[in-house]
Amino acid sequence: MDRSRAFTLIEILVATAILALLAIMAYGSLETIIRERTITRRRGHELEALQMTMLLMSQDLAEAAPRPIRASSGILKPALHGGRGEPGPLLVLTRDGDADPADAHRSDLERVGYGLVGHHLVRFTWPVLDRAVPAPPQRDTLLHGVRSFRVRFLGPAGHWHHHWPPLDVPPAADLNHRPLAVEIRLRTRAWGRIQRIFELP
Numbered sequence: 001m002d003r004s005r006a007f008t009l010i011e012i013l014v015a016t017a018i019l020a021l022l023a024i025m026a027y028g029s030l031e032t033i034i035r036e037r038t039i040t041r042r043r044g045h046e047l048e049a050l051q052m053t054m055l056l057m058s059q060d061l062a063e064a065a066p067r068p069i070r071a072s073s074g075i076l077k078p079a080l081h082g083g084r085g086e087p088g089p090l091l092v093l094t095r096d097g098d099a100d101p102a103d104a105h106r107s108d109l110e111r112v113g114y115g116l117v118g119h120h121l122v123r124f125t126w127p128v129l130d131r132a133v134p135a136p137p138q139r140d141t142l143l144h145g146v147r148s149f150r151v152r153f154l155g156p157a158g159h160w161h162h163h164w165p166p167l168d169v170p171p172a173a174d175l176n177h178r179p180l181a182v183e184i185r186l187r188t189r190a191w192g193r194i195q196r197i198f199e200l201p
Helices: 009-062
Strands: 080-083 091-096 109-117 120-126 138-143 146-154 181-188 192-199
Touching (some): 009 091, 009 138, 080 146, 120 146
Antiparallel strands (some): 091 109, 109 120, 146 181
16 A cells, blocks of 8 residues: 655645744844844944043043143133033143154144034044134044033142132133143943043143
C-alpha cells in the first residue's frame, strides 16, 4: 500500500501561519536591533560633542590672556568677564592662540565667549579684539538640548562669585584681574546635570 500522500489544506494553512509568525518575530528583532543601533549612534555623537565642548572650554581658559579689549562703543572691557545677568554670552575672555609656524613667538589673540542661543550652547569668536565698529562674532554650535547654562568664578579670597569682575569691585579697578577658577554648570536633555571646574593659569 502506498503510504505517500499530499499535504492537506489544513496542514498548508498551519505551516503558512507558523512561517508568518516566525517572519513577524524576525522582523521585530531586526527592528529592535536597528532602533538600538540608531540610539547608540546618537548617544555616541552626543558624547563626542560633550567631550569636544569640555576640551574647547579647557583650552580657552588655559590660554586666558590678560588683555582687555575696547568695544566699538569705546568702553574698555575686562580681559575676562561674565556671569549672571550679563548681556550676550555668559562667559567672555581673551585667549592666546598658538605661536606662528615660523616660531617667531607671535601670538594670535582672539576674543571668545560661551552662551545659550535657544537651547543650544554656542561658542562665539571675535578675531578682532579692539573694534572700531560693531562686528558680529562667528557662532559655532557645540551642544543641543541645553536647558540651562550657569557660570561661577572663584576669587582670590576663596569666595565664589556669580559675576566677574565681582560686583563690589569698581569696573576699572583692574581690567586684567582674573579669577582663580571658573565653574561651569550645564543642564542638558541627554546627560542631565554637568559640573566642571577649570583652573586658570
